[in-house]
Amino acid sequence: MLDADERELVQKLKARDEAAFSAFVLKYQERVFRLLLRMLGDRAEAEDLAQEVFISIFKSIDGFRGDSQLSTWVYRVAANHCRNRIKYLVRRRRQVTDGYEEGDEQSHANAAYARPAAPDQLMEAKQTEQLLQEGLLSLDEEQRELIVLREVEHLSYEEIMAITGLPEGTVKSRLHRARAGLREHIERNERGRKR
Amino acid sequence: MTADEARALFDASLDGELDAELRAELESTLATDDELRAEYERHRALFAATVALGRVSEVDLLAGVQHKLRARSGGKFYRDRFAERRGQRASFGVVIVASAVLVICVLLWFAYSSGLFAR
Numbered sequence: 001m002l003d004a005d006e007r008e009l010v011q012k013l014k015a016r017d018e019a020a021f022s023a024f025v026l027k028y029q030e031r032v033f034r035l036l037l038r039m040l041g042d043r044a045e046a047e048d049l050a051q052e053v054f055i056s057i058f059k060s061i062d063g064f065r066g067d068s069q070l071s072t073w074v075y076r077v078a079a080n081h082c083r084n085r086i087k088y089l090v091r092r093r094r095q096v097t098d099g100y101e102e103g104d105e106q107s108h109a110n111a112a113y114a115r116p117a118a119p120d121q122l123m124e125a126k127q128t129e130q131l132l133q134e135g136l137l138s139l140d141e142e143q144r145e146l147i148v149l150r151e152v153e154h155l156s157y158e159e160i161m162a163i164t165g166l167p168e169g170t171v172k173s174r175l176h177r178a179r180a181g182l183r184e185h186i187e188r189n190e191r192g193r194k195r
Numbered sequence: 196m197t198a199d200e201a202r203a204l205f206d207a208s209l210d211g212e213l214d215a216e217l218r219a220e221l222e223s224t225l226a227t228d229d230e231l232r233a234e235y236e237r238h239r240a241l242f243a244a245t246v247a248l249g250r251v252s253e254v255d256l257l258a259g260v261q262h263k264l265r266a267r268s269g270g271k272f273y274r275d276r277f278a279e280r281r282g283q284r285a286s287f288g289v290v291i292v293a294s295a296v297l298v299i300c301v302l303l304w305f306a307y308s309s310g311l312f313a314r
Contacts, residue, residue: 016272018272018273022257022261025256025257025260026257029254029255029256029257030251030253030254032256033251033254033256034249034251037251038248047254047256047259050254050256051256051259051260051263052263054256054260055260055263055264055267058260058264058272128244128247129247129248132244132245132247132248133248136248147245148248151242151245151248152245152248152249153249154249172206175206176203176206179206179238179241179242182241183237183238183241186241187237
């Protein structure tokens with residue numbers, strides 16, 4: 001399953017090689033952060049949890065047997081932490097939508113287009129991103145996770161099955177319902193704006 | 196193919212998972228039903244738009260991870276280099292003082308053994 005580079009990296013991580021761990025964090029931080037940001041909808045929360053994910057990996061790397069890709073295992077650890085954090089946040093009855101990408105102009109620029117965009121295009125991209133993020137947060141946690149893994153992280157069904165532990169049929173049917181739910185949210189919002 | 200059967204194939208179509216026969220059947224159904232075609236296009240546009248969710252501003256977690264690991268491991272991992280240097284200086288000072296004391300002790304012993312204090 002693992003290629004030679006990954007095997008070497010895992011060996012170094014198991015030896016608690018600090019330089020290797022730093023390189024590992026730099027390699028995976030964007031993917032982990034993006035997953036958590038889209039799941040939680042809160043940048044500060046996602047950053048904090050992403051750090052906890054890496055600390056957890058540092059501690060539990062001995063448990064990685066190498067029977068899946070390292071990236072799949074990392075996503076699995078991140079998804080598990082995320083589910084626990086959501087439960088914790090629900091218990092605290094916290095509004096996770098508050099502060100989403102707040103004051104982050106660079107993010108809005110990134111979310112627009114690679115080429116320089118006119119202000120109205122930037123605004124439109126920002127609105128689209130915000131609307132989609134709200135739509136994601138309106139889904140239940142399981143559906144949201146599947147949408148993020150498939151549509152944002154572009155993972156294969158095999159990888160998603162390995163991360164979630166769900167059979168293919170369940171992944172596809174839940175994903176279908178999630179997409180329908182997301183579309184319904186967007187259309188409802190558009191109808192509301194037209195009125 | 197009914198409209199509902201066609202709707203059930205939207206996702207598979209967008210995932211590129213339909214075989215040629217089903218794809219052709221879906222296409223012909225969409226061609227005869229404007230409302231269904233519009234629904235399909237909206238579905239496709241939505242998932243083209245989800246690309247925006249994949250673009251997030253840069254994040255740098257390393258310093259925070261190192262700081263937390265250092266704190267939680269009691270300084271075992273990612274030891275603070277500044278503190279380490281200070282520690283080295285402190286231990287160097289102890290060695291100097293200990294060496295000086297040792298030299299003084301040896302000199303005193305020679306003085307004592309040579310009868311310098313006997314007078």
